[in-house]
Amino acid sequence: MAATASFPARKPARLDAGTILWLLVLFCAVTLYPPGDVIETIRHLRVPDTDDAMRLVEARDLAAGQGWYDNVQYRFLPPGGVPSHWSRLLDAPLAGLLLALTPLLGSGLAEGIVAAFWPPLLFVVYAAVLWTGVRTTFGKRAAVLALLAATQTFGVTVQFAAGRIDHHNLQMIAILGMAIGLIRGGGRAGAGAGALAALSLAIGLEGLPSVALGALFAVGDWVLRGRPALPAFLGFGIGLGLAAPLLFGAQTAPHLWGATACDALSPPWLWLAAGGGAAALACAGLDRRVGSVGGRLAVVAATGAVLVGGFALLFPVCLGGPFPGMTPLVRDRWLLTVNEMSSVPKFLAGRRWEVLVYYPVLALAALATTWAAFRGPAAHRRAYGVAALLLWPGLVIGWFQFRGIYVASGLIPLVAGPALARGLALAADRAAAPRLRLGLVALGVGLVSTAWMIPVVLAGLIRDGGDTSATAASFACQADDAVTPLAALPPGTVLAPIIMGPSILMRTPHAVVAAPYHRAIPGLTAAIEGLGGSEADLRRHVAAHGVRYVIVCRTRPSQGLDGPAFATRLARGDVQADWLEPLPVGGDVLKVWRVR
Template identity: 50%
Template sequence: MLAAPLPETRPRPEAAHSPFERPAIVWLIVAVGLAGVLAWPTLAPVLRDLRLPDTDDAMRMVQVRDLLAGQPWFDLAQHRHAGAPPMHWSRLVDAPIAGLVLPARPLVGPALAEGLAAILWPLLLFGVYALILHRAVRRAFAWRAGALAVFAATQTVLVTGLFAPGRIDHHNVQICAVLGLALSLARPAPTARDGAAAGALAALSLAVGLEALPFIAAAGLVLAGLWLRDGRPALPPFLGFGLALGLAAPALYAAQTAPALWSASACDALSPPWLWLCAAAAATAASAALVAGGRAARLGLLAACGAAAAGGFLAFFPACAAGPFTGMPDLVRQEWLLQVREMLPLWHLVRIAPEAALAGYPPVLIGAAVASLWAVRGRDPAERRLMAIAAGALWLGLALGAPQFRGLYVAGAFLPLVAGPLLDRAVALLRAPEATPRLRIAALVLSLALCGKVWLIAATAPQRLAGTANALEAEHAAWQDCGARRSIAALDVLPPGLILAGIDLGPSLLLHSHHAVVAAPYHRALPGLAASIEGFRDATALPAVAARVQADYIVACAAPARPGETPTVADRLGRGEIIPPGLEPVPVPGTPLRVWRLRPAP
């Protein structure tokens, strides 16, 4: 609790007359916040046109559609991508989305069924997230703080961006799993059952994707550190976490991986390298139960187990020590991977998308500072533990997010844990007789500073008042038009063929047309990525690249020109400013896309 800046308020008789003491009023505020996330302008394009927010969402729906069309459960290859690269995504996410699509098909048709699933899946996940959040905050504080935490979630850009209509990628599943993991351990005296729940959720997160691995590792290290410090009283959650992780991770791996591939190592997905670490966690926790000595004995065990785990990992899986993108050529790394927005460092994001940087980094930084102070100065043990967990997650997220923006994704889920109680305290101060106007204003401003939407409004207000469009938003809208169903479906007048196009156009081509693609934004499809980069950075090389990959069509689309920009070859192709030698235009009406094919040899 922030004892000095935001003191406890003493109840007084007239406080009962405050509208914020009425649950109906508070939950109405929460509903208004949720309505802002689920406004019709955001729902209609997804429902009507299956216009999904991100290329990963489009690829997820393609994968779900293939599963429903009969592609085997263990076959994760994308067969309409050149080379049929295996996807590293989990069928554990495909299955529930398919479960929403399948029963709706006879009622509304295949197209609308997919739109409904793309809306319902993130909404259901947000319900799970909100339930976990509300329960944890209410348990440590009170009902109003829990409700306001849910409201704060609707104002946190890092949260709403991952639960928005159409967001069927796996990050929202990971957020729910990691938040559930952390809050399972938030009780003042967590039990073995709490630890087991946390371990199972950690395994689920790893099975879905490895992005939350640092947070899972941090949870394990904290539990190990508490056992080192406190001994036997801290053993139950440590033992439950380690054993559940060590048992659940292999079970989920077997459930989504073909038996023939069980021994195949992959640095970008749950596989033997990461199962080794899960097994090491289980072995360490089980060994801890056998230690009867003091702190020196416990430290010796942890050091020995840690050295064995790290040494075995480096000895058996040395390639994975360099990260998930093993074997990537420098061309692809520099020209594609390091240009992806979620991979950008803070200092680069500030230059090209300052509004995104402001909506993400300052709230997390302020939230981490507030949570840290609250964890130190709070009077209630439950409050201190919850805030300590939030502070740890937020500081870790900042450390990960500075070099890569996506490091903030998981951390953002913890912001409402701090914002809800802070909003609750600010509301209470409004009617506290001992609170000065300056203190009330400071509390309210501090609470709002944790809401990313406030920063986003402040960052974009000058442009909106001046009536000038945000360049990044305009470019995104143009690309949405390029990848829209009506734009892509127009290509189906052409016989099915292999399309060489810009990397980000690949998933939309797969989702909305009957064509195959050379490239899509997935790091396992390296030959296609390299071909697209080589072809669209040099107009004279494009025909040769198209011939090499045996492309039937070349497709380009570009955003409108911006003043002062230097257009790329891909932009000039998309605007029709150049036609590479050796290509002939293919007229396709009703689309902003431009299509060519190789000119037949004379």
């Protein structure tokens, strides 16, 4: 009788904790892009913001043959048009994708695919930068948790949503890369950080406070530590001082190289960037002669005084901010009504509770990293110090202007990942003090934006709180089904609500008088006074700008400057105007007239 072999029963394979974490990250990343949102972006060019629509218009014009240095939007305030202050460095890849895909798919489908998939591609870049930086400093587990936190940080995910082709996401990547370079230290990392700082400035000046504080960290590190910190300081100064002029020259027409622009990279900011590089070289040359903190501080104070004093003397117009020449009417009736220019108290006063998923987590990150920079593990204090220094501008500026949190939000996962890793490790350590374990777990959870949804939803604030009808009305005015039918009309200049300008440019062949951009003060004034004033005001601006069509959004009527606006009463049928011919387009959302 043959012997029967016996084998031990196999245990079912188990997933280790690391694999589970990676699967969770993958799941969260995939669910960032609901199929419905992607399909709507592809089919109907549904973009989150007016800036995304205008960016697509710029990229489309570049792909169609408009000159690289010619950044005038000729269908915006014709016939002269409005020169854009946006960067060609971001228009270029979008235009390149359009040129590659249009012959294969047609222009409409190509634009939809580019708008839908460009943000996820950038999110992959952001995730790669975040992973590399956190893994190098805090370890692999913290890096995986940082990626997980990134998928749950509203300030991050909103900038990488389908259709979000504006510049804030690329700027977020540049500032995160700058921070990681400063954390690593050394000449090569410092030069990379400086070059990324220059890239951020070339894309837009929103990152200027972060760049200034990044430079301050490099300078302060040299003042306190001397020669060991010199390579990073010198590298940052040279990287910024060389890259900024090169990027400026690459995207700016030579005849404009001497023109001052307070809202874009131009001579005022080149003075600071290139001057900072020269100052770093001067400090390096004097390093052996100034062996004390006091001596190095004196050198830095002298060079800083030259830079700042020269800026004030040479470019005094920029001391008042990026919007010189803006009239009180435009500031009060347009700029201060824009969501991204609103303060946190204004959001709360209007019961716009969604601000609670953005601002508190930023505040907690800034406070926690500030504490850790002084009291945390010695090996990580430099990392926490850089993060804290770059988080505080977002916290302070964001309190007064919501857009201040945009760039800073990209640094939250850099802090949240290590905090979550530390909290999980202590939670499993029975020997650790319960108060410490509970505190670190609470900190880790508090650094995840989605956690802040829980008390808000439980309280019914988002569901039953602030009035969201104005936001819904704004989207309705710009939507594909409302605006695209206007393309059937013979091309002409349109006077429409400011918020509609980019959508009209993107979806129709018409020109517009007004769009939400501060360089077009006459157009903004025409929309505010013309659509918000009397019949005489409307006729005056229609004649001044050669307007062929007047449009009123029924779901968002203009607020009158002094009582009910004539255009609003006209849309309601309360008054008549023989010089305006009603047109049967616009459906239930828009009211359209042809000027006779």
